[in-house]
């Protein structure tokens with residue numbers, strides 16, 4: 001199909017008109033066309049999966065649908081909102097305007113949480129994890145998918161996000177592996193069942209400054225929930241609350257792990273090191289050497 005005149009014509013359109021975001025590196029004119037092609041054929045796939053799956057032939061109706069989908073994308077609709085799919089770690093997740101479209105960069109947090117949960121289960125046979133600011137459930141579900149023996153709880157302040165996270169759990173056939181709740185940070189778990197009992201507390205809180213949120217590209221500001229980005233005047237308001245509240249929930253030796261924004265490493269490292277509840281603080285760098293995840297042990 002990639003040799004067909006239709007594919008070549010539409011690729012030229014995308015090469016000249018498509019604007020992509022740096023935090024969605026998997027989206028190129030080619031992968032976008034493949035994803036929209038599969039969606040038009042009635043078998044939606046993420047850009048990552050679509051790019052490695054043979055393209056089906058399209059009838060006239062499907063070709064018209066594909067041209068409409070390309071128009072939507074060129075007008076700025078996020079690809080994942082058109083296909084309702086996004087790849088995260090190795091999961092084909094459902095995506096939509098209810099929650100942030102999971103970003104590739106957050107796989108660093110998910111893989112760190114998977115490693116920690118695996119180590120804890122290896123040591124003690126089971127583990128309890130809470131994922132806050134769970135959004136579409138990506139981090140919680142990645143841990144549930146990869147680590148047997150971990151009991152995962154997750155929450156988000158947005159009821160819409162929690163509804164999408166629950167749909168994702170069913171879609172990924174992980175029914176019952178994560179218990180989702182709606183509420184402010186750790187409030188849904190503020191009871192003796194969790195106090196000083198949690199082995200791993202993860203989160204990807206909003207960390208963009210309020211001023212920068214106002215300047216975000218239209219593809220984000222017009223389509224994704226502001227709640228997912230706005231971290232207050234300095235970008236660290238929510239993560240600072242988490243750092244303060246986490247120790248009450250973590251058992252001695254339990255880990256707090258969070259994604260942070262570019263450049264926030266030094267200030268958050270200082271904050272964690274200064275907190276007497278944390279005994280060990282680690283910074284995890286991405287492939288470019290930027291600190292994007294912080295870890296601290298109670």
Ligand SMILES: C[S@@+](CC[C@H](N)C(=O)[O-])C[C@H]1O[C@@H](n2cnc3c(N)ncnc32)[C@H](O)[C@@H]1O
Pocket residue numbers: 099100101102103106132133134135136137138139155156157158161183184185204205206207227228229238
């Ligand atoms: C950066 S998004 C992360 C979503 C998801 N974990 C991901 O990685 O794609 C931040 C999430 O935090 C949620 N949020 C914002 N303020 C919150 C609060 N006070 N308590 C709980 N969740 C909150 C937002 O609704 C949003 O889903």
